[in-house]
Amino acid sequence: MLFFNGFSYKAKLISIYISFTVLGILLTLVAINNASREQRLLEQISFTHQLLKNTSSLNNLLKALPHFKVIPLDNNTPDAVNFDNCTVRLADSINISPGSQGGLIQGDSCSASWNLFTPDSNQTPALILQPFDNDNIDTILSAYRNRIIIPVIFFIWITVWGSLMLGNLVKRLQTQKNEVEHIALHDALTSLPNRNYFSDKVNEQINYSRRKNKSFTLAVIDLNKFKQVNDELGHQFGDSILVEVAQRLSETIREYDVAARLGGDEFVLLLVDADCHSTFSLLERIHERLVEPYHVKDRVLQIGASIGAADYPEHATSYEQLFQNADAAMYQAKSAGGGITLYLKR
Amino acid sequence: MKLQRNMGSLDQGFRILMGIALIYIGPFSDIITNDTLSSILLVSVATMIIISSLIGWCPFYYLAGLSSYRAKSDNS
Numbered sequence: 309m310l311f312f313n314g315f316s317y318k319a320k321l322i323s324i325y326i327s328f329t330v331l332g333i334l335l336t337l338v339a340i341n342n343a344s345r346e347q348r349l350l351e352q353i354s355f356t357h358q359l360l361k362n363t364s365s366l367n368n369l370l371k372a373l374p375h376f377k378v379i380p381l382d383n384n385t386p387d388a389v390n391f392d393n394c395t396v397r398l399a400d401s402i403n404i405s406p407g408s409q410g411g412l413i414q415g416d417s418c419s420a421s422w423n424l425f426t427p428d429s430n431q432t433p434a435l436i437l438q439p440f441d442n443d444n445i446d447t448i449l450s451a452y453r454n455r456i457i458i459p460v461i462f463f464i465w466i467t468v469w470g471s472l473m474l475g476n477l478v479k480r481l482q483t484q485k486n487e488v489e490h491i492a493l494h495d496a497l498t499s500l501p502n503r504n505y506f507s508d509k510v511n512e513q514i515n516y517s518r519r520k521n522k523s524f525t526l527a528v529i530d531l532n533k534f535k536q537v538n539d540e541l542g543h544q545f546g547d548s549i550l551v552e553v554a555q556r557l558s559e560t561i562r563e564y565d566v567a568a569r570l571g572g573d574e575f576v577l578l579l580v581d582a583d584c585h586s587t588f589s590l591l592e593r594i595h596e597r598l599v600e601p602y603h604v605k606d607r608v609l610q611i612g613a614s615i616g617a618a619d620y621p622e623h624a625t626s627y628e629q630l631f632q633n634a635d636a637a638m639y640q641a642k643s644a645g646g647g648i649t650l651y652l653k654r
Numbered sequence: 655m656k657l658q659r660n661m662g663s664l665d666q667g668f669r670i671l672m673g674i675a676l677i678y679i680g681p682f683s684d685i686i687t688n689d690t691l692s693s694i695l696l697v698s699v700a701t702m703i704i705i706s707s708l709i710g711w712c713p714f715y716y717l718a719g720l721s722s723y724r725a726k727s728d729n730s
Binding site: 453454455457458459462465469472473475476477479480 | 686687688689691692695696699714717718719720
């Protein structure tokens with residue numbers, strides 16, 4: 309199995325598939341070759357049997373068919389016979405049971421078929437040997453053509469369909485996997501990334517920033533008086549506002565930043581490759597966008613937002629500490645009535 | 655399970671002709687083969703495609719996520 313280690317999963321599957329296909333075709337060819345050989349032997353034995361049945365005198369038959377060899381079955385029957393330039397051993401090969409018409413004798417470098425001649429008169433029973441040709445390539449090819457062409461087409465047909473079915477199955481499983489992954493890592497209401505996705509992203513960013521000696525900003529956003537909206541107008545209004553907030557955040561952040569919803573009216577931002585002083589203008593734009601009026605079901609609502617931000621590595625070097633600091637800054641902003649607060653290291 | 659039609663009329667007609675041809679070259683003709691196994695395979699496939707064309711639903715299309723029915727509707 310060490311040989312396989314360098315190959316990809318797909319290459320392994322394809323090589324196993326090709327091996328089994330080649331093995332299957334070889335086994336089929338061998339089976340058909342054996343079957344065709346057996347068929348020809350049976351035809352030869354049967355043909356000779358018919359000739360012998362209609363013959364009363366062996367001498368007449370032998371004149372017509374000189375390649376036959378006749379061995380009388382009496383006390384002087386030899387164990388081995390030189391036949392057609394090779395030696396066949398009769399004692400080992402022939403088991404004459406009642407009713408048997410004939411069979412095959414395998415010699416050193418040749419093979420022969422045998423038939424039993426049992427005359428009605430006082431003549432001695434005899435064994436009739438004749439060469440059995442197993443190297444007739446035309447006969448074998450003809451048998452292949454006759455027997456293998458349809459099974460091979462069927463095999464290819466079923467393989468193509470099997471591949472299409474497997475391909476479809478894999479595609480459906482992949483789609484389901486993507487859906488499950490999306491559900492596991494995204495918020496159902498706003499479709500923004502959830503807490504798990506966000507913490508993974510921040511940890512990845514910490515590793516990246518540590519290697520490249522860069523900084524980034526983590527910001528926590530909380531909507532002001534959102535609970536009041538929920539209580540007075542109902543959760544449907546609240547949900548509509550949350551969806552609108554998510555949309556405004558996605559539109560305002562840069563392509564490589566991440567906005568996530570942690571739950572309730574709490575959102576977080578990962579603003580990469582900059583500290584919070586340089587991203588302050590971006591945070592201001594986000595704040596301005598969030599405090600714009602919301603049009604929900606013929607009502608116009610105005611809500612505020614509090615944003616707290618902390619820097620990696622200036623304010624903390626772990627996700628938990630960074631989040632805690634940004635959260636503390638956000639509460640400072642909230643207690644001041646909204647706006648943006650940057651974390652100050654004491 | 656409700657069988658949702660997945661075969662167009664052209665496909666159905668082609669399958670019927672194909673099925674009849676396969677049955678003919680299987681047990682009723684020696685054009686290609688007179689082998690028993692080959693004849694059984696040809697008749698099995700022919701039966702399957704004729705039945706599928708009569709009900710307008712192909713299990714292979716279903717499992718492979720294919721359909722010739724919709725393609726025809728789109729064209730028309």
